[in-house]
Amino acid sequence: MSGSPVISVKGLTAGYGSRNTIADVSFTIEKGEILCLVGESGCGKSTILRSLFSSPEIKITSGDVILDGRDLSELSEDDRREYCSEKMCMVFQSPGASFNPIRTYEKQFTETLKSHGKYDPATFRQKVAEAFAKVELTDSERILKQCPYALSGGMNQRVALALAMLLDQGILLCDEPTSALDATIQLQVAKELKRLRDECGVTMIVVTHNLALARYLADRIGVMYAGRLVEVGAYCDLLCHPNHPYTRSLMAAIPSLDGKMPSGLPGQPPLSGPSETGCEFRDRCPCAVQECADKIYTLEKVHDSHYVACCSNGEGGSI
Numbered sequence: 001m002s003g004s005p006v007i008s009v010k011g012l013t014a015g016y017g018s019r020n021t022i023a024d025v026s027f028t029i030e031k032g033e034i035l036c037l038v039g040e041s042g043c044g045k046s047t048i049l050r051s052l053f054s055s056p057e058i059k060i061t062s063g064d065v066i067l068d069g070r071d072l073s074e075l076s077e078d079d080r081r082e083y084c085s086e087k088m089c090m091v092f093q094s095p096g097a098s099f100n101p102i103r104t105y106e107k108q109f110t111e112t113l114k115s116h117g118k119y120d121p122a123t124f125r126q127k128v129a130e131a132f133a134k135v136e137l138t139d140s141e142r143i144l145k146q147c148p149y150a151l152s153g154g155m156n157q158r159v160a161l162a163l164a165m166l167l168d169q170g171i172l173l174c175d176e177p178t179s180a181l182d183a184t185i186q187l188q189v190a191k192e193l194k195r196l197r198d199e200c201g202v203t204m205i206v207v208t209h210n211l212a213l214a215r216y217l218a219d220r221i222g223v224m225y226a227g228r229l230v231e232v233g234a235y236c237d238l239l240c241h242p243n244h245p246y247t248r249s250l251m252a253a254i255p256s257l258d259g260k261m262p263s264g265l266p267g268q269p270p271l272s273g274p275s276e277t278g279c280e281f282r283d284r285c286p287c288a289v290q291e292c293a294d295k296i297y298t299l300e301k302v303h304d305s306h307y308v309a310c311c312s313n314g315e316g317g318s319i
């Protein structure tokens with residue numbers, strides 16, 4: 001893929017209130033590329049999406065986000081939010097965050113499509129039915145008459161994805177898009193996301209702790225740990241040659257087809273967010289050395305588009 005990136009993030013440090021929960025995050029995404037962000041819960045994956053989407057609860061401390069050629073820091077807060085919702089659609093992890101729980105889907109779909117200049121009363125019902133069918137929702141007339149509070153989390157998640165498809169924006173941010181779905185519907189939704197990219201050239205960032213989903217969808221994978229991006233690279237590089245000890249432990253945790261249980265990784269990531277001194281992974285790391293207590297490693301090139309923030313160079317300390 002070539003051309004200037006659709007999303008370029010440089011040194012992004014952000015959080016909630018006075019506390020930063022992500023630090024110095026940098027990556028770029030080309031048009032039509034799917035980047036999956038993985039990592040344990042609390043590592044800052046959703047915060048990255050909320051920062052890109054300019055969610056009101058996020059405070060950006062430093063760094064630049066260039067979205068489709070516009071530097072967001074040059075826009076006022078209101079303009080920035082408007083520009084982001086024009087360019088991107090976000091499907092939230094908690095489907096309740098995507099909708100007003102007590103307004104019918106019909107009203108909410110109509111309003112949202114109108115606000116994006118995409119409402120045509122003549123084709124509305126047909127198009128909604130087609131979008132619903134893509135995420136295995138039948139009986140669209142009945143669903144349109146309902147309010148989100150009356151449906152399960154999984155149903156709401158699929159309705160949110162269907163609305164994202166109808167909006168058909170160039171960039172889709174998905175936070176755990178299949179977390180509330182059962183396995184067969186997960187696969188259907190994953191196929192539809194891939195089809196959106198293949199047929200419509202949609203650029204996507206998909207946050208997931210489901211490594212099988214990342215393996216299915218991603219062109220590139222970014223690995224988050226304690227608020228920092230510790231490794232990023234083409235999907236095949238990360239899966240076959242994971243370099244950071246944390247990435248290796250995550251990859252080892254994908255169940256194998258022969259039924260061998262994953263080895264797992266003892267302990268938990270720190271909840272205090274990104275550290276000011278030292279590598280946050282060192283207490284759980286089989287490759288840690290003295291300098292890891294003082295040094296904050298930044299992403300360095302391994303080869304091509306594969307970057308890692310670690311001193312171990314992918315050697316030693318089997319996991």
Ligand SMILES: Nc1ncnc2c1ncn2[C@@H]1O[C@H](COP(=O)(O)OP(=O)(O)O)[C@@H](O)[C@H]1O
Binds near residue numbers: 021
């Ligand atoms: N609305 C919020 N207000 C304050 N802190 C939050 C909020 N949402 C998330 N956090 C904190 O930010 C950190 C990163 O969370 P998050 O980005 O949701 O991680 P992930 O998506 O990787 O699970 C966590 O420590 C979490 O407690």
Ligand SMILES: [Mg+2]
Binds near residue numbers: 045046047093175207
């Ligand atoms: Mg999250």
